[in-house]
Amino acid sequence: MNAMLPFPNISPEIFTISLFGMDFALRWYALAYIAGILIGWRLVVMTIKTPRLWPNNTPIMTPAQIEDLLTWVILGVILGGRLGYVLFYQPSYYLQNPLEILYIWQGGMAFHGGLVGVIVAGLLYTGRSNIYKLSAADAMALGVPAGLLLGRIANFINAELWGRPTDLPWGVAFPTQAAQYCPDVIGLCARHPSQLYEAALEGFVLGALLLWLAWRRNAYKTPGVIAGTFFAGYGLARFAVEFVRQPDAQFISVGNPLGLAFQINGYGITMGQTLSLPMIALGVLLILRARRSAGA
Template sequence: MSSSFIVFPQIDPVIFSVGPLSVRWYGLMYLIAFLMANLIANRAADKPNSGWSRDQVSDLMFFGFLGVVLGGRIGYVLFYQFGLFLDDPLYLFRIWEGGMSFHGGVLGVMTAMIYFAWRTQKNYLQLGDFVVMLLPLGLGAGRIGNFINAELWGRTTDVPWAVLFPGAGPLPRHPSQLYEFVLEGLVLFVLLLWYRSKQPPAGNVAGLFLAGYGSFRFIVEFYREPDAHLGVLSLGMSMGQWLCLPMIISGVGLISWGYLRRSRGALI
């Protein structure tokens, strides 16, 4: 293995503290993600004939936040720590110990949006297209937070940009957090913007998000260190990859269904 690698800088996860209150880099990334999503949503709502008001955007942010937190925590416990949950059901509520699942967060947001669509009488597919545009940049901010925290690092490697993370052993690793920042954050956002400009059928932007995120995450999992307590599962895939498969299938199915609806409508 090459001796050339990057030594991770010693970054204090706490930016500053005031008494018992500490402001952490990871929390700041979540705040930045929320502010970016709110800005994008309000700009879209302000456009003529958008069908949205800023009050509705505010409600959307609230229900979306609940969906992310509750779904992310429940998903993490069920997908990654189910055995621990069976031994100690109260573990589900000890959020301060860490542990959130993106896939669980997606399910939580989808559930919250069902209620929001019913409450506001909005079309669920169109709502999904609106919501997914708010996600990629927030995801990217979260991955930067993972990198600053020196967590969720990659597998060992000898590529020139390998990083020696504190607490990850003596060997350099892929900075997989940055791979996810680029693919799940920047690239996915640009891809969604481009596709939305093509005026696809309702629900197809959401479908592309599911298929795009699932595909990018599936690829990055080959470079990301599997969870220590789970390791590599059947067929040589990680838990993250197994959870991405339903996303990819659902996304492709949603896109196909959208164009099928449009073609049938054109024939009527």
């Protein structure tokens, strides 16, 4: 048997309370969302309270406006994330079961959909409040990686979104029946802990880079640089991890064992990679635009 790591015995539920014959549970995934939003909010407020970071040493928003924007962002995350999952990953199922679109407690959120929801929410709020959109995007981007880091760790605890089978010594034997379905493997099936790869790249590394740009390189003074770095950085990280991440079951078939969403002659890309390409392009465009504006 190849060396592998056992899955840690951590319950997805932190605690459960029974009231009036019903069970109410606090799950790690919900806590990750809450903690990620709070940490991101406080990071942005810290920059708002540091005028020297901003163009003309003048923050673009007040702490009160950040709180108002946070409400819009939360709605964008929930609505966009759910609708993104429905449209990108299981449209045929939800067309047949439209009421289940509302069952968000059963899981099924897409990051790319949530990102679109946040962008729409940000555009609406900054438009009605007359706030410079690129600087607002920079502020919002700084707060996202903390949520990504915690969210991916919660995915790992939930034993979901695991990677492809591997014989590397840090492969993890996830306990679910779906994770252990590996026709070519005898005995326990170890898989890439792709959730932790994403937590490291999208959360820790990208977050540290954005903080360094904001606090050490005065990147807020060049609107668009931090937002562009976030889009390009996340897109590149997700594109890379997709090579070892198990695709959603609906994309896998006898003729398409790799679960490629688009392919020609056996070569192609997954749905996650497909959705990451526009992010990379947008990020590069924002960075180039910001540099041209700074040099004008």
